[in-house]
Amino acid sequence: MPALHPALARAEAFAASYGLRRPLLLAPMAGACPPALSVAVMREGGLGACGALLMQPAAIRAWADAVREAGPYQINLWIPDPAPARDPAHEASLRAFLGGFGPAVAPEAGDATPPDFAAQCEALLEARPPIVSSVMGLYPPDFVARLKAHGIAWWANISTVAEALAAQAAGADAVVAQGAEAGGHRGCFDAAQAETGMVGLMALLPAVVDAVRIPVVATGGIADARGAAAALLLGASAVQVGTGFLRCPEAGIAPAWAEALGRARPEDTRLTRAFSGRTGRSLATAYVAAAAGPDAPAPAPYPVQRGLTQGMREAAVREGDVARMQAWAGQAAGLARAVPAGEVVRGIWDGVGHMLR
Template identity: 65%
Template sequence: MTRSTHPKIQRFCERFGLQAPILLAPMAGLSPPALSIAVMQAGGMGACGALLMSPAAIADWATAVRTQHSGPFNMNLWIPDPAPVRDRAHEQRLRDFLGHWGPALGPDAGDATPPDFQAQCEAMLAVRPAVISSVMGLYPPDFVAALKAAGMTWFANVSTVTEALAAQAAGAEVIVAQGMEAGGHRGCFDAQQAESQLVGLFALLPAIVDAVTLPVVATGGIADARGIAAAIALGASAVQIGSGFMRCPEAQLPGAWAAAMAHAKPEDTVLTRAFSGRAGRSLITEYVRASQADNAPQPAPYPVQRSLTRAMREAAIQHNTLAGMQAWAGQASYLAQAKPAQQHLTELWADAQRLMP
């Protein structure tokens, strides 16, 4: 499926056993095995966002995929933040505010403990995916050495040229350049700069291609053949797509969320910390609007805010109510198609090749 006239694409696909240079984005909480299997059946790379998964769940996910397909997939973790500074009085104000959008919250609602990062890393090493990727920083050197010794490849997700250079120096083998158009959380190393260092993909991508010697994968705001062809023209060896696959039936997205994406203009999304405490791009829902009002309490730090909003988010999904749903969406979400993922990827790559010189 690849073209010999684009040697970077050919080398990338041959290296990872792909028929098309299209990677599924590893979306935490949105990585059902069926979606990766469908992407892999079309010759792309599957993905698992393992942030919220226990070691056993990581192993189970890999087993579920491998029983259906032997192709390559990527497993991804966030680099942990320092422990948050808690403000119990402020959390009480947040609980009162969130009670308008979901179930009443008790005083321990912000206390959820994230999965053990070291145990998750060990689980990924045991699974041995083709690719292990990072967001929100860089893996420690001992883990990088271990994954490489086991024959896996480290993809480092970055949002600036400075981060790309740091990842290359730390031993990353592929750079994933993520533009600010991306849905959900961007992989910014410094959470405090996520809203001030907003670089669009088509400015970021060629700058990173020029700055590093590694293959570069483009992601953020790519959801159709035009975006794929443009990214390749700007030097990408492959593209990674998240929102563009979210309306596929295998993604199992709640109906209200999928329907809203279909009609969302780029300006109908916004960066917000209101769900997790870290900046993420969401559809502008009623809860998001309310959280931005002058009289609304500021979000708690990550992951306290994520814990506080959990009951609201779960209730919204249960009742298929967009108002309180964590409806992550990139600026190109309106281009997502409600087609089977295997068919969609096959058509995307065929159409992109017709656009490429």
């Protein structure tokens, strides 16, 4: 029997250290990680995931209870931004603009806030997931110490070499290198750098691997075996897939969104702050284009913008109108397959094995 390719050997050793049969991870996508999707991935030996940004503590604990028997998983939280600056006059102009795309926006809509971060952290400790991950920054040192005391690994999502080094120094057990191709929110520590500091995964990944001593997970623009194999050859210990799972029936996203992903070319996505106030990559829809127009008011900061757009986003889902949906999409969206998630896992990993064995 021929020797195992070094890239495969590294990845399989990393997977085994977390109780996985395959080093293939579901990305923790807030609002698009129902337990059924994670369970389907976990049953094929991959890692389940929950993007818990918008979940109250009880919901975090319930999600963990729903999946824990199926295998290992991660739960992810955003590190909070500073309190946003409010501008009532500007928000009034945004409400008028958004009223052209959905229901009238109430003056208090921008007051909406995410769940309490400290309470969410306590819920993580109570849920005892094998892995807790962070995005948009680093967990405070006291919480990292408590994670370690509970035997919970911490993976830090990063988008630059400097962020990777900071995560390693703060005690992260692994870093998840997010290329600019990724769908959804850009995981930059500094929101102001999310659009000016974009680095593609194929450049970011080897630079991070060379800079840190801890394992590196690759994410962003990976949706088939070719992307996964390339990431492993560049030094990744595992690959994380987000948009590539969104067309699976277990994901349960709006049908119009799922159908649009299947038609998307890489150039059919763009970065926008128009949904939440934080930069993310979505399909280049009519609303996204209008919000970037010269006469449109600039988005408010996160989470004010998210509150202001909530009515429009909900109406778009009810009406099946992808033109106004928060339709996050990575640049490899067109490779996503409308098949069960287990088939996606097997297809990617069997293809990697064929290429690298």
